[in-house]
Structures are given as structure tokens and as C-alpha cells.
Amino acid sequence: MDFFELFSHPLRLQIMQYLAVNRQATTKQIAAAIPSVSAPTVYRHINALLKEGLLIICEKREIRGSVERVLAIDEKRMAEAAEGNIENTAWQYAMSLYAAFRQYSLREDVNPERDQLVLSGCVLTITNEQFEAFGSELSALLHRYIQLPPEPGATPREIAIAAVPIDTHAADIADHPKK
Numbered sequence: 001m002d003f004f005e006l007f008s009h010p011l012r013l014q015i016m017q018y019l020a021v022n023r024q025a026t027t028k029q030i031a032a033a034i035p036s037v038s039a040p041t042v043y044r045h046i047n048a049l050l051k052e053g054l055l056i057i058c059e060k061r062e063i064r065g066s067v068e069r070v071l072a073i074d075e076k077r078m079a080e081a082a083e084g085n086i087e088n089t090a091w092q093y094a095m096s097l098y099a100a101f102r103q104y105s106l107r108e109d110v111n112p113e114r115d116q117l118v119l120s121g122c123v124l125t126i127t128n129e130q131f132e133a134f135g136s137e138l139s140a141l142l143h144r145y146i147q148l149p150p151e152p153g154a155t156p157r158e159i160a161i162a163a164v165p166i167d168t169h170a171a172d173i174a175d176h177p178k179k
Contacts (some may be wrong), residue, residue: 006052011037011045013099016054020096023158024058024072027072031094032172034139046071053077090162097160115155 007013011034014067018033019025027046049055054077059070102111104117126134142159 006048006054007095009045010102011042012049013095014103015042015045017096017099017103019055019071019073024073026068026070028068030071093160095163097158100158102117112179118155119139 007016014034017021022029025033027043028039030046031037033044046055047122050071055071055072056074056155057069057078058072060127061070079146101119104115124134125129138161
């Protein structure tokens with residue numbers, strides 16, 4: 001299955017997002033985390049991800065005569081699937097970000113101000129050298145906070161950063177349409 005097709009289904013994105021946050025989970029745990037979809041449907045999509053090698057079985061446990069699988073994302077396979085294909089990589093990134101915002105919006109207690117929801121962007125017009133310095137500083141700042149041990153009451157937040165060169169001619173046209 002094509003990478004785009006594989007991740008064009010929102011349920012597969014939810015499965016991958018759940019595993020990205022929880023690192024490992026059983027199929028039963030994943031199905032319980034997505035109650036709006038029947039367990040057989042979740043299992044079918046998990047099997048599609050397993051078949052494509054994007055999920056791996058970390059452990060098999062025998063429970064009351066049946067086998068329970070503990071699953072995880074195959075990070076190496078994910079990287080290989082996206083490698084060299086910037087369109088697939090960008091689509092996967094955008095869809096996982098969309099899935100996080102969608103999941104948040106479906107909660108009953110949505111309060112963007114209280115939850116400090118941020119959706120922002122800006123354009124930097126800087127040299128490659130300045131951008132490298134910016135990236136190093138940003139990386140150091142993120143690393144400092146990633147290293148912090150979780151505290152009681154701490155809220156996990158997904159921080160997404162993208163940097164895309166902008167075609168200045170296209171931007172000029174968008175900013176100044178023909179009259």
C-alpha cells in the first residue's frame with residue numbers, strides 16, 4: 001500500500017498517534033482508547049499497519065487461551081518509508097498534527113485558553129547561517145525542556161515545528177493579486 005493511502009485514513013493516524021504517545025500498547029488498549037470505532041475495525045486497521053511493517057509486535061502474551069500482542073511503531077521502517085519523499089513526509093507530519101488538534105477538539109472540556117492551545121506561524125527572512133544558529137538555539141531550548149522529569153499535574157503537549165522555504169515570487173502574487 002502507498003504511504004499516502006496508508007495514512008489517509010484518520011483511524012490509522014489515531015492508532016499511530018496513540019502509540020507515539022504511549023510507546024507500546026496492546027490491541028485491546030488501542031481499541032479502548034478509540035471508543036467511537038468498533039474493536040474489529042480498529043483491529044483491521046492495526047493489521048494493515050502490521051502488514052506494511054509500520055507496527056511491530058514487541059511481545060506476545062498468552063491470556064486465557066488467546067494471544068495478546070503488545071505493539072509499537074517501527075521507527076526505522078517509518079523513517080525508511082518517508083525517506084527521500086518529501087511530499088509523504090510533509091503529509092504525514094500535517095496529518096499527525098491535524099489528528100492531535102482533532103482529538104483535542106472532540107473532548108467535552110475543550111478550553112483553548114485554559115489549555116494554552118497554540119497554533120501560530122511566522123516568516124523569518126534570514127540567511128542560511130542565521131537559520132542554522134536559530135535551529136541550534138531552538139534545539140537547545142527544546143532539549144532543556146524535554147529532559148525535565150514529569151511532575152504531577154504536568155500536561156503533555158505536542159510541539160510541532162516546520163520550516164519551509166517560500167517561493168517569494170508566489171508570495172508576491174498572493175499578497176498583490178492582479179487588478
